[in-house]
Amino acid sequence: MENLSSFEKPYNSKEIESKIYQIWEKSGYFNPDNLPATKNPEAKSFCIMMPPPNVTGTLHMGHALGMTLEDIMIRYHRMKGDKTLWLPGTDHAAIATQAKVEKEIYKKENKTRYDLGREEFLKRVEEFAKTSHDAIIGQIKAMGASCDFSREAFTLDEKRSLAVRTMFKKMHDDGLIYRGNRIVNWDPKGGTTISDDEIVYEERETKLYTFRYSKDFPIPIATTRPETKLGDTAVAVNPKDKRYKNYINKEYDADFAGAKLHIKIIADEAIDPAFGTGAVGVTPAHSVIDSEIAQKHGLPMIQVIDERARITAGKFAGKKINEARELIVNELKENGLLEKEEIIIHNIATAERTGGVIEPLPKLQWFVKTAPLKDLMRKPVETGQIKIIPDYFTKTYFHWVDNLRDWCISRQIWYGHRIPVWYHESKCVPIPGRENETSQCEEISVGEEKNNCGHCGAKFIQDEDTLDTWFSSALWTFSTLGWPSENEQLKIYHPTDVLETGYEILFFWVARMVMMAGYALGQIPFRSVYLHGTVRDSQGRKMSKSLGNIIDPLDIAGKYGTDAMRMALISGAGPGTDMKISEEKIKGYKNFANKIWNIARFVLENSKNAEGDVSEKKDKELLKEFEELKNNITTDIEEFRFSQAGEKIYHYIWHRFADIIIEESKPVLKENRTAKTSKQILLQKILMGSIKLLHPFMPFITEEIYQQLPIADKKLLMIEKW
RNA sequence: GGGCGUUUAGCUCAGUGGUAGAGCGUCACAUUGACAUUGUGAAGGCCGCUGGUUCGAUCCCAGCAACGCCCACCA
Numbered sequence: 001m002e003n004l005s006s007f008e009k010p011y012n013s014k015e016i017e018s019k020i021y022q023i024w025e026k027s028g029y030f031n032p033d034n035l036p037a038t039k040n041p042e043a044k045s046f047c048i049m050m051p052p053p054n055v056t057g058t059l060h061m062g063h064a065l066g067m068t069l070e071d072i073m074i075r076y077h078r079m080k081g082d083k084t085l086w087l088p089g090t091d092h093a094a095i096a097t098q099a100k101v102e103k104e105i106y107k108k109e110n111k112t113r114y115d116l117g118r119e120e121f122l123k124r125v126e127e128f129a130k131t132s133h134d135a136i137i138g139q140i141k142a143m144g145a146s147c148d149f150s151r152e153a154f155t156l157d158e159k160r161s162l163a164v165r166t167m168f169k170k171m172h173d174d175g176l177i178y179r180g181n182r183i184v185n186w187d188p189k190g191g192t193t194i195s196d197d198e199i200v201y202e203e204r205e206t207k208l209y210t211f212r213y214s215k216d217f218p219i220p221i222a223t224t225r226p227e228t229k230l231g232d233t234a235v236a237v238n239p240k241d242k243r244y245k246n247y248i249n250k251e252y253d254a255d256f257a258g259a260k261l262h263i264k265i266i267a268d269e270a271i272d273p274a275f276g277t278g279a280v281g282v283t284p285a286h287s288v289i290d291s292e293i294a295q296k297h298g299l300p301m302i303q304v305i306d307e308r309a310r311i312t313a314g315k316f317a318g319k320k321i322n323e324a325r326e327l328i329v330n331e332l333k334e335n336g337l338l339e340k341e342e343i344i345i346h347n348i349a350t351a352e353r354t355g356g357v358i359e360p361l362p363k364l365q366w367f368v369k370t371a372p373l374k375d376l377m378r379k380p381v382e383t384g385q386i387k388i389i390p391d392y393f394t395k396t397y398f399h400w401v402d403n404l405r406d407w408c409i410s411r412q413i414w415y416g417h418r419i420p421v422w423y424h425e426s427k428c429v430p431i432p433g434r435e436n437e438t439s440q441c442e443e444i445s446v447g448e449e450k451n452n453c454g455h456c457g458a459k460f461i462q463d464e465d466t467l468d469t470w471f472s473s474a475l476w477t478f479s480t481l482g483w484p485s486e487n488e489q490l491k492i493y494h495p496t497d498v499l500e501t502g503y504e505i506l507f508f509w510v511a512r513m514v515m516m517a518g519y520a521l522g523q524i525p526f527r528s529v530y531l532h533g534t535v536r537d538s539q540g541r542k543m544s545k546s547l548g549n550i551i552d553p554l555d556i557a558g559k560y561g562t563d564a565m566r567m568a569l570i571s572g573a574g575p576g577t578d579m580k581i582s583e584e585k586i587k588g589y590k591n592f593a594n595k596i597w598n599i600a601r602f603v604l605e606n607s608k609n610a611e612g613d614v615s616e617k618k619d620k621e622l623l624k625e626f627e628e629l630k631n632n633i634t635t636d637i638e639e640f641r642f643s644q645a646g647e648k649i650y651h652y653i654w655h656r657f658a659d660i661i662i663e664e665s666k667p668v669l670k671e672n673r674t675a676k677t678s679k680q681i682l683l684q685k686i687l688m689g690s691i692k693l694l695h696p697f698m699p700f701i702t703e704e705i706y707q708q709l710p711i712a713d714k715k716l717l718m719i720e721k722w
Numbered sequence: 723g724g725g726c727g728u729u730u731a732g733c734u735c736a737g738u739g740g741u742a743g744a745g746c747g748u749c750a751c752a753u754u755g756a757c758a759u760u761g762u763g764a765a766g767g768c769c770g771c772u773g774g775u776u777c778g779a780u781c782c783c784a785g786c787a788a789c790g791c792c793c794a795c796c797a
Contacts (some may be wrong), residue, residue: 223797272796280797289795392726572735592758602756
């Protein structure tokens with residue numbers, strides 16, 4: 001009460017927010033070990049692992065939305081008296097971070113990573129990652145996130161590296177990780193392989209050429225990529241196709257653009273007789289499907305394109321593929337071999353991070369064998385052990401699991417977890433890039449650093465490649481809790497309770513966490529998956545640099561207050577649904593913050609010294625009504641209806657409490673009877689109750705009001721009983 | 723090509739088998755107030771279209787359309 005003077009008007013979010021956050025941090029209550037409620041051995045645990053933001057820059061509105069939703073759940077459970085842990089962290093995001101730094105260095109110094117060398121380049125990336133990390137942590141705090149920084153993790157720190165190495169070895173020992181020479185997605189721009197999920201398809205107009213390899217070749221074929229035809233070893237037709245029946249199993253030699261081709265005509269059910277000429281030139285080295293056909297029919301594989309996307313065979317060897325394509329087409333025209341040229345709309349595969357056009361190439365890489373792990377991913381979702389919200393995403397999830405191929409996990413980039421495998425330096429077993437050199441001893445060391453081969457004594461060197469960043473992210477729910485050490489933390493908090501993330505990484509991340517936790521711990525990683533949508537601008541467009549419509553969460557929070565931003569983000573959008581955000585909307589919630597502020601001032605001023613209980617019947621009814629609201633909101637939060645919960649408390653405070661209850665109390669407060677006291681107590685109670693209900697949504701202003709109230713035995717609103 | 727989602731007031735979105743809801747915006751009036759950011763009230767809807775189930779459908783079912791998203795190796 002004596003603090004009344006500091007109840008300034010209007011509400012000043014900026015000053016109060018940084019002050020309040022410091023108080024919270026100092027209290028130590030972000031750490032569940034310090035929570036008074038959790039001293040109770042009966043206390044339940046509640047745990048969320050923060051999806052680690054990439055250290056590629058700063059946080060955007062999507063992060064702000066996620067943080068807000070997570071903080072709502074965390075604050076609610078903390079107030080409820082659960083042993084509540086929200087563990088924060090960041091992701092090294094291997095390829096994304098490396099690509100970003102490479103780009104910057106090239107722009108500033110006109111140098112590539114190869115110019116700098118591995119060591120120096122990594123130093124630069126780490127510097128960048130550190131700066132980025134620090135900025136991100138600052139942002140997380142500014143958003144009011146009540147996470148436990150004493151447990152902060154990084155996907156590339158020492159503990160997580162141990163988890164990665166351990167998992168790699170375990171899976172290798174179980175035959176779930178293998179090295180194989182297979183067609184992989186090669187990104188010539190990034191100079192690395194990528195997984196199927198990192199491919200983005202782009203619709204483009206492409207020319208479809210119909211031609212013959214040579215004059216005396218009996219069957220014309222169609223292709224969009226004549227330059228790959230230098231590596232053809234067969235032509236496949238449908239066995240039922242009458243046109244080609246007589247040719248099946250015959251073999252032909254052809255001179256095609258300076259390459260001597262030996263083509264076998266084969267029959268395969270997969271060929272669609274209606275497309276093109278109904279005959280497909282099979283290029284085993286440069287197409288996944290062709291390599292499968294080749295395997296089935298025992299055809300040889302001839303690589304004709306290298307890692308720099310240059311042709312390596314025929315008379316155009318050394319030319320870039322686009323150039324070679326033109327030259328080959330010209331030659332076909334000159335020789336009268338080109339029968340048709342038409343424009344079709346075609347999906348071309350590009351790399352998500354670099355935009356490079358994917359070149360399928362045969363390469364020796366590390367893979368996770370997914371077939372034996374599919375059940376681990378499918379079952380818990382099928383049985384409802386893991387609940388995906390909204391539930392229609394389960395269908396998408398199953399579809400992905402069912403169609404999953406082996407996961408290529410090795411990358412030819414430098415930033416990331418180095419593959420924990422050591423080979424003989426003296427070329428005993430195939431070494432990447434030196435596949436042709438072998439010797440007697442085939443010892444390798446997996447998961448364990450060794451200087452020398454225990455078998456033949458030869459010197460060992462480590463694999464040059466690094467792991468797909470999603471391999472380390474997949475361990476996140478338990479690597480953060482100290483796995484592989486079997487400790488108390490892991491027992492208390494795993495499985496975690498909720499995974500809150502954007503729907504766009506359902507496959508990249510969510511499914512793989514289910515796989516890894518199931519495999520390593522025999523547990524589900526989380527009980528519920530809450531998927532939020534994309535935050536778009538007021539016109540519904542995605543926010544992007546090129547459109548210039550990016551709203552920076554820090555700017556907004558500074559301008560309107562973090563509380564207002566949080567409310568605006570979670571209102572009006574359910575799970576899985578994209579939402580539009582505009583400054584207008586945020587401004588509306590800033591007004592709301594001011595409204596509450598003034599409600600608190602009014603109540604404080606008008607209920608000084610009032611003690612006792614509500615005595616009037618009408619007031620008791622109003623309290624009962626409030627109880628009902630509280631129950632409704634509690635259910636909404638428990639059932640992940642955050643938007644509705646937020647709107648209910650908003651509506652109650654403004655249009656019920658302020659507009660009606662307070663307005664109607666004004667004449668009563670002028671009287672001097674028990675009715676007045678009853679009303680005063682009522683106002684106090686509803687105010688206190690309201691700021692509690694609102695706290696998870698708007699933590700700063702509610703905490704500040706709480707601190708201003710004359711309460712006996714005052715602590716922090718953050719840990720007040722829900 | 724396969725799958726998923728959305729369609730309700732000018733805008734953003736809730737919602738229920740029984741005559742349609744909120745916020746913002748608009749309009750009118752009031753207001754120096756706990757409130758620079760206030761209040762009261764009003765206008766505004768074939769609840770995408772066509773059928774079916776039902777006493778009754780915005781809701782359930784079928785089909786269609788538009789928009790959006792995801793997946794896929796048609797060469």
